Amino acid sequence: MRGCLLLILTFSPVLAIIGSLVARRPRVAEHLNLAASIVVALAALPLPFLSLGGPHLYWDGYVLLDPPGAWVLLCVAIVYLLSSIYAVGYMRLLDEEPRLYVFYALFAGFALTMLVAPLMNNVGVFWITVELTTLVSTFLVGFERGAESTEAAWKYIIIVSAGISLALLGTILFYWAGSLVLGPSYDMTWSVLGDAAARMNPTLLILAFLLVLVGYGTKAGLAPMHTWLPDAHSEGPAPVSAMLSGALLNTAMLGIVRFLAITDRARLGPIPRAALVILGIFSLFIAVLFIVRQEGVKRLMAYSSVEHMGIMALGFGFGGPLGVAAALYHMLNHSLNKPLMFFGAGNVMRSFGTKEIPKIGGVLQRLPVTGVLWLAGAVAITGAPPFGLFLSEVTILRAGMSGANTWAVFVMAVLLVVIFVGFLNHFRHMMFTPQIPDPVEPDRLSFWCIAPMWLAIVPLLVFGLWWPQALWHYFGAVDHALGGAT
Amino acid sequence: MLITHLSPVASSLFSLLAIASLLAAFVMLGSRWIMSYLYAFTAQSWMIALLSAVVGYYGHYPELYFIAILTALFRGLLLPYLLLRIIRRLHVARELQAVLQPSSSLVIGAFLVVFAFIVARHISASLGLLSTIAVLALTVMLSMKLIGFLMLAIRHEAISQILGLLVLENGIFLGSQILVPGMPLLIELVILFDLLVVVASFGVLVRYLMVHVGSTSSRELKRLVG
Numbered sequence: 001m002r003g004c005l006l007l008i009l010t011f012s013p014v015l016a017i018i019g020s021l022v023a024r025r026p027r028v029a030e031h032l033n034l035a036a037s038i039v040v041a042l043a044a045l046p047l048p049f050l051s052l053g054g055p056h057l058y059w060d061g062y063v064l065l066d067p068p069g070a071w072v073l074l075c076v077a078i079v080y081l082l083s084s085i086y087a088v089g090y091m092r093l094l095d096e097e098p099r100l101y102v103f104y105a106l107f108a109g110f111a112l113t114m115l116v117a118p119l120m121n122n123v124g125v126f127w128i129t130v131e132l133t134t135l136v137s138t139f140l141v142g143f144e145r146g147a148e149s150t151e152a153a154w155k156y157i158i159i160v161s162a163g164i165s166l167a168l169l170g171t172i173l174f175y176w177a178g179s180l181v182l183g184p185s186y187d188m189t190w191s192v193l194g195d196a197a198a199r200m201n202p203t204l205l206i207l208a209f210l211l212v213l214v215g216y217g218t219k220a221g222l223a224p225m226h227t228w229l230p231d232a233h234s235e236g237p238a239p240v241s242a243m244l245s246g247a248l249l250n251t252a253m254l255g256i257v258r259f260l261a262i263t264d265r266a267r268l269g270p271i272p273r274a275a276l277v278i279l280g281i282f283s284l285f286i287a288v289l290f291i292v293r294q295e296g297v298k299r300l301m302a303y304s305s306v307e308h309m310g311i312m313a314l315g316f317g318f319g320g321p322l323g324v325a326a327a328l329y330h331m332l333n334h335s336l337n338k339p340l341m342f343f344g345a346g347n348v349m350r351s352f353g354t355k356e357i358p359k360i361g362g363v364l365q366r367l368p369v370t371g372v373l374w375l376a377g378a379v380a381i382t383g384a385p386p387f388g389l390f391l392s393e394v395t396i397l398r399a400g401m402s403g404a405n406t407w408a409v410f411v412m413a414v415l416l417v418v419i420f421v422g423f424l425n426h427f428r429h430m431m432f433t434p435q436i437p438d439p440v441e442p443d444r445l446s447f448w449c450i451a452p453m454w455l456a457i458v459p460l461l462v463f464g465l466w467w468p469q470a471l472w473h474y475f476g477a478v479d480h481a482l483g484g485a486t
Numbered sequence: 487m488l489i490t491h492l493s494p495v496a497s498s499l500f501s502l503l504a505i506a507s508l509l510a511a512f513v514m515l516g517s518r519w520i521m522s523y524l525y526a527f528t529a530q531s532w533m534i535a536l537l538s539a540v541v542g543y544y545g546h547y548p549e550l551y552f553i554a555i556l557t558a559l560f561r562g563l564l565l566p567y568l569l570l571r572i573i574r575r576l577h578v579a580r581e582l583q584a585v586l587q588p589s590s591s592l593v594i595g596a597f598l599v600v601f602a603f604i605v606a607r608h609i610s611a612s613l614g615l616l617s618t619i620a621v622l623a624l625t626v627m628l629s630m631k632l633i634g635f636l637m638l639a640i641r642h643e644a645i646s647q648i649l650g651l652l653v654l655e656n657g658i659f660l661g662s663q664i665l666v667p668g669m670p671l672l673i674e675l676v677i678l679f680d681l682l683v684v685v686a687s688f689g690v691l692v693r694y695l696m697v698h699v700g701s702t703s704s705r706e707l708k709r710l711v712g
Binding site: 153 | 655662665672683688
């Protein structure tokens, strides 16, 4: 059953890639991709609950289905589904019909790498899959082939490759630390490293963990290694931005979380968690600086991603059952909310023909449905009730109160308030400033551009009002799989 | 473990190869000509291939011979060839607007090596490996990493940045051959293959840069700020 679902999960994007490349027709490619994303979402939905009851190993132990991985997988599948629906509507507006089949092949390939990465049991292979996500997505970021998108793609691949090479160095040092205990050759899986961690040399482990943290932190968009993120997220087509922000960052975060679990079992003292908390706070700080004075619509959303990755880092950094649960809940909510924000931004940018906030006004009159949904999404993403992110952020604050890094809770609360004001101020301008008269009637947005926004906002509202009991149990299992009580 | 009981001959061979690779990194740092970067990188790759073979011989890891052959083929021949093709297409012979003069970057590189040595000594001391080759291997690994980052920071030509990244990777590969020769074959193979894909992607992107930005110097990449 589980093995079957995993096969379906990985093979449907593969079929979509092959189909797109063979058919070479834009309509066929977009429907194949859409079908693949629906199948992936259906297959991923039960996985978190099927992953309970111990880690499940497949294919000679190279594939691992465990609660933390299954959760990231679910988030990726949700974002893939939403983005694929949106892409059908949005990509038709771009006038790139002849190359569209390449886009969908790359898009499915990007989803495939992100679906495979959380399943990797071998630490080295995990690194390789994360590296592959960069290579595939670079070409999606540069798809529009303007000067800006090419620049963004170049910065993205250089900065992320350099950063992720630090993670490789850290991984090798982990292997070395293990080989001093376990002998020169062994299978470098998460559980083997975790079991041997207590006997490894602490100085070496701290160095290795810090390298891994900086490496995967670059990929996860934690400041000060976030510099690629605003460019890549703002210059790719809107569905790609949604995938980068809602899915890719979580995949990298999973790497940090798994290594953090290993260092926890080695009992290295406060340094690893404090480092993660400091990166989280710094990300929030950088996000505040750039959100308040931001002029680009999608760059605003990109800095909001830096903010939310910072919040997740804080949740995992505070740790404990409450911190882990809240960070995972935040991950799901962010994966629902950020695509919504990018879709809204995409619709508005198409309709107004600009990506600069000062030139946008009167969105509510011009695009009533998009406007209302986008505004609701903005309220949600700044952490206001009654949406899911409010619950997860408050729970992270609560988790922090009982840990060693209480100072971070107060800083986080202040920064969140500033972000709330700064972010919504931009929306006040875009929504309620009287519209500059424009004789050109805007294109009517198709059903495909609106539907995914509804699909995102409804669960977000539900999760804000009701945190299902089953999820608490599940988060408890994740915390247990990561090493339990710290 | 291999590094704790090495014969003096093996130990000095390892040291020679590691230091020679570090020297190649300094050649890159001290030059402005892109072709000399490429030659230095190629020499470095061959030295790493040789190191793999020597480690395989003295450590009795037959699979390392295979890795040595593949390293020589991939890093020593195929990658330089791909890079050469990119260079020919670019018509850029040298780094024009380096932030630092080669002489000052050599000095900074020397400081980075000293820093790497201090870190390596500290780590080896805590492992009780102070009198082994681990100190040298860690020093070379970390300093090539730092020099690679230095090159990324002070060089603007696209091709220099790609080579900077490759120096980062070479440093890791070199260190891992000495420190963890028993690393599973599969991982080393896939990392080698991965490198090839990376350089192929870079080749495509450099072409885009030429067409859409009109330059391959990252100084011209300043549209996206804030």
